[in-house]
Amino acid sequence: xxxxxxxxxxxxxxxxxxxxxxxxxxxxxxxxxxxxxxxxxxxxxxxxxxxxxxxxxxxxxxxxxxxxxxxxxxxxxxxxxxxxxxxxxxxxxxxxxxxxxxxxxxxxxxxxxxxxxxxxxxxxxxxxxxxxxxxxxxxxxxxxxxxxxxxxxxxxxxxxxxxxxxxxxxxxxxxxxxxxxxxxxxxxxxxxxxxxxxxxxxxxxxxxxxxxx
Amino acid sequence: xxxxxxxxxxxxxxxxxxxxxxxxxxxxxxxxxxxxxxxxxxxxxxxxxxxxxxxxxxxxxxxxxxxxxxxxxxxxxxxxxxxxxxxxxxxxxxxxxxxxxxxxxxxxxxxxxxxxxxxxxxxxxxxxxxxxxxxxxxxxxxxxxxxxxxxxxxxxxxxxxxxxxxxxxxxxxxxxxxxxxxxxxxxxxxxxxxxxxxxxxxxxxxxxxxxxx
Amino acid sequence: xxxxxxxxxxxxxxxxxxxxxxxxxxxxxxxxxxxxxxxxxxxxxxxxxxxxxxxxxxxxxxxxxxxxxxxxxxxxxxxxxxxxxxxxxxxxxxxxxxxxxxxxxxxxxxxxxxxxxxxxxxxxxxxxxxxxxxxxxxxxxxxxxxxxxxxxxxxxxxxxxxxxxxxxxxxxxxxxxxxxxxxxxxxxxxxxxxxxxxxxxxxxxxxxxxxxx
Amino acid sequence: xxxxxxxxxxxxxxxxxxxxxxxxxxxxxxxxxxxxxxxxxxxxxxxxxxxxxxxxxxxxxxxxxxxxxxxxxxxxxxxxxxxxxxxxxxxxxxxxxxxxxxxxxxxxxxxxxxxxxxxxxxxxxxxxxxxxxxxxxxxxxxxxxxxxxxxxxxxxxxxxxxxxxxxxxxxxxxxxxxxxxxxxxxxxxxxxxxxxxxxxxxxxxxxxxxxxx
DNA sequence: TATGAATGAGTCTTCATTCAT
DNA sequence: GATGAATGAAGACTCATTCAT
Numbered sequence: 001x002x003x004x005x006x007x008x009x010x011x012x013x014x015x016x017x018x019x020x021x022x023x024x025x026x027x028x029x030x031x032x033x034x035x036x037x038x039x040x041x042x043x044x045x046x047x048x049x050x051x052x053x054x055x056x057x058x059x060x061x062x063x064x065x066x067x068x069x070x071x072x073x074x075x076x077x078x079x080x081x082x083x084x085x086x087x088x089x090x091x092x093x094x095x096x097x098x099x100x101x102x103x104x105x106x107x108x109x110x111x112x113x114x115x116x117x118x119x120x121x122x123x124x125x126x127x128x129x130x131x132x133x134x135x136x137x138x139x140x141x142x143x144x145x146x147x148x149x150x151x152x153x154x155x156x157x158x159x160x161x162x163x164x165x166x167x168x169x170x171x172x173x174x175x176x177x178x179x180x181x182x183x184x185x186x187x188x189x190x191x192x193x194x195x196x197x198x199x200x201x202x203x204x205x206x207x208x209x210x211x212x213x
Numbered sequence: 214x215x216x217x218x219x220x221x222x223x224x225x226x227x228x229x230x231x232x233x234x235x236x237x238x239x240x241x242x243x244x245x246x247x248x249x250x251x252x253x254x255x256x257x258x259x260x261x262x263x264x265x266x267x268x269x270x271x272x273x274x275x276x277x278x279x280x281x282x283x284x285x286x287x288x289x290x291x292x293x294x295x296x297x298x299x300x301x302x303x304x305x306x307x308x309x310x311x312x313x314x315x316x317x318x319x320x321x322x323x324x325x326x327x328x329x330x331x332x333x334x335x336x337x338x339x340x341x342x343x344x345x346x347x348x349x350x351x352x353x354x355x356x357x358x359x360x361x362x363x364x365x366x367x368x369x370x371x372x373x374x375x376x377x378x379x380x381x382x383x384x385x386x387x388x389x390x391x392x393x394x395x396x397x398x399x400x401x402x403x404x405x406x407x408x409x410x411x412x413x414x415x416x417x418x419x420x421x422x423x424x425x426x
Numbered sequence: 427x428x429x430x431x432x433x434x435x436x437x438x439x440x441x442x443x444x445x446x447x448x449x450x451x452x453x454x455x456x457x458x459x460x461x462x463x464x465x466x467x468x469x470x471x472x473x474x475x476x477x478x479x480x481x482x483x484x485x486x487x488x489x490x491x492x493x494x495x496x497x498x499x500x501x502x503x504x505x506x507x508x509x510x511x512x513x514x515x516x517x518x519x520x521x522x523x524x525x526x527x528x529x530x531x532x533x534x535x536x537x538x539x540x541x542x543x544x545x546x547x548x549x550x551x552x553x554x555x556x557x558x559x560x561x562x563x564x565x566x567x568x569x570x571x572x573x574x575x576x577x578x579x580x581x582x583x584x585x586x587x588x589x590x591x592x593x594x595x596x597x598x599x600x601x602x603x604x605x606x607x608x609x610x611x612x613x614x615x616x617x618x619x620x621x622x623x624x625x626x627x628x629x630x631x632x633x634x635x636x637x638x639x
Numbered sequence: 640x641x642x643x644x645x646x647x648x649x650x651x652x653x654x655x656x657x658x659x660x661x662x663x664x665x666x667x668x669x670x671x672x673x674x675x676x677x678x679x680x681x682x683x684x685x686x687x688x689x690x691x692x693x694x695x696x697x698x699x700x701x702x703x704x705x706x707x708x709x710x711x712x713x714x715x716x717x718x719x720x721x722x723x724x725x726x727x728x729x730x731x732x733x734x735x736x737x738x739x740x741x742x743x744x745x746x747x748x749x750x751x752x753x754x755x756x757x758x759x760x761x762x763x764x765x766x767x768x769x770x771x772x773x774x775x776x777x778x779x780x781x782x783x784x785x786x787x788x789x790x791x792x793x794x795x796x797x798x799x800x801x802x803x804x805x806x807x808x809x810x811x812x813x814x815x816x817x818x819x820x821x822x823x824x825x826x827x828x829x830x831x832x833x834x835x836x837x838x839x840x841x842x843x844x845x846x847x848x849x850x851x852x
Numbered sequence: 853t854a855t856g857a858a859t860g861a862g863t864c865t866t867c868a869t870t871c872a873t
Numbered sequence: 874g875a876t877g878a879a880t881g882a883a884g885a886c887t888c889a890t891t892c893a894t
Contacts, residue, residue, distance in 0.1 A: 008874060010874095014874090045875080045876090046875065046876045047876085048875075048877090049875060052874090
């Protein structure tokens, strides 16, 4: 933070500095409470330069959301090996997800809280990202269901709901893992896999889910 | 909206009108973006009266959160019969929860989104309510686990994580049920019970959870 | 203060309670910063009653000034015996003045500070009172000068200036006596008589003024 | 007034223009009654600029007090030659004082009336300045008393009271000199020297004080 | 005699945004 | 590539004052 005032840097670099500052400020204060003054100062530049590069507060916020949404989905994708069994893919994806959100709390605040709190230009950006993830999870469930042979046709809406629930639980656990002291990404992922894959019923019968590899 | 200007009402009534207007406006716009002018107009009173009765924007927001938190927990409590088996209690509670949030979308927005987005006076109010709910769910899980005999000692942190995941999934599904057209409270509750109680693994084996009564 | 809410009192009494509260509030806060709300509450009545009896904030303030000006001049007049020598009259007047201001600090604040700080309806009220006092002192000086024979004709403007200086010094010492701990009215009066009657020159020669009786 | 709108001036210059406008407005209306709008307009700038440079109404008022206190003490100091006899120093100081206050009536109103009328951030500023002046006068009296040999030990509190009375008389005469038509600074100073140094007693005996050079 | 209910108008303050260099 | 100077517009909050009872 408080970046040293390096004069005359190439535009691309300056822009990233500004986005860093903006993500931090938006994440901490929220969209409305964050002031362009504060962002400019944190980025170590003058306000007119922020406007020259990023155009407006709205555009700046949108740019933050896009960059961080891309970063998050990239992190999750990078954690998953497509060939492996569905539950393993899910486990890997969740681990990557919890790791990334723990390491980028401001970014996660922007995506999960701030962007959804303010009307339409922004919510849509996040919705797009979320849909991508839900689609990924949905497909995992479908594949797994087919592999299990027995119940080939979980109705589509049902699957959509399940994926939604799983993602929602993950989002919620991200906040929990960041707050409760000493909860690691792996622990959060394990908790969720137990919950989602085995189900409370199985758990209580003494049949938890366990990573296959 | 634009309530008819009934002059000279007793204070208690006016206050509820103001809270109605405030919940609506905060729910739609967010805390910062909502203006006291707008709230006063929607309530059909002048701004000074809002300040006279509710003191400040912060206090007004807090009053909204408190009222709606109380209403939500009351609705859930009213839906649950303590004597019944744990899964039935959970099902009833979820149904009440999805019904209430669907009928009070602005209130739910205030509690779930707006209050958490802004710093400490507010977040704490919601956290209190949420902890009450998580405690309720936690205890249901513990009771159910004991009843199942087989796994008498799910570790405490594990249970906490599971309850957290369940509540998080419910919160997330509330938004989904309100957005996706034609998803009823019962459907949302059923989806979640399947997910949480049976688990994806069982579901795919063709063993869904079903309400016991 | 915090007067017990005695309902249904005769108008004259209520008015005095209101003026008491107003003098206190105006004296502490100043004209603009004092609010009618605070005054009404301190007086133990509702605001409309204050307006019914005293009309407006301006009128209320004016009424305060008038009452307290009258009280102060009355106190000074009551302290002076017309037959006595001029310096004795002055000494008695000053003692009465310092005593009264010490016992009514809010009233003195209203007269000396608050009333003069705000434009014309008010300043004039105080000016009138002040002129009365200055005239009294002027006449004392003229009488004393005549009695001394030697300098029968102090020019008129000179005398006006001297009276002005004496009164100004007294006003200033009133604040000092109220602030500096343990300075009594008599001490303040003695200091001023020395200063004014004997003069620094005489004092330094070892010739202080002393009360003649 | 209504300064020509010179756009784009360096900050230091603009700040002085703002302080000029503020001293005028505060001096005329008082702290509370002066509006930032009026000050900004008189300064020929927009309100946000005033806030950008001077921070808040409180800070602006404090800045006025400080600037004018400094200017007044500087003017008095500049009028006095340390080597000369005490009465001559006093005479020179008073002349400088009356001259300065006559030429800067708004500044004098701010220092003498407005600042003292409003609570603690402000009164302290003036008190500091006043104490400096009282200390200067006190020391003059002490020096003169020593030089006169005869009464080497005027008690300390006595001297403090005398200095207080002298300064109070001067402050009071400043208003008188500004109000009564045709009273010059020299005349005011002469009146006060007669009053203070010779004393009414001597005056009436035909022994006025006269400047020694 | 006395008040609970209500408001028009104004004040301080902040913020996103631009111009001129 | 970069900034010091400047503002229109809006928002939270307060206050003197009145109406209906």
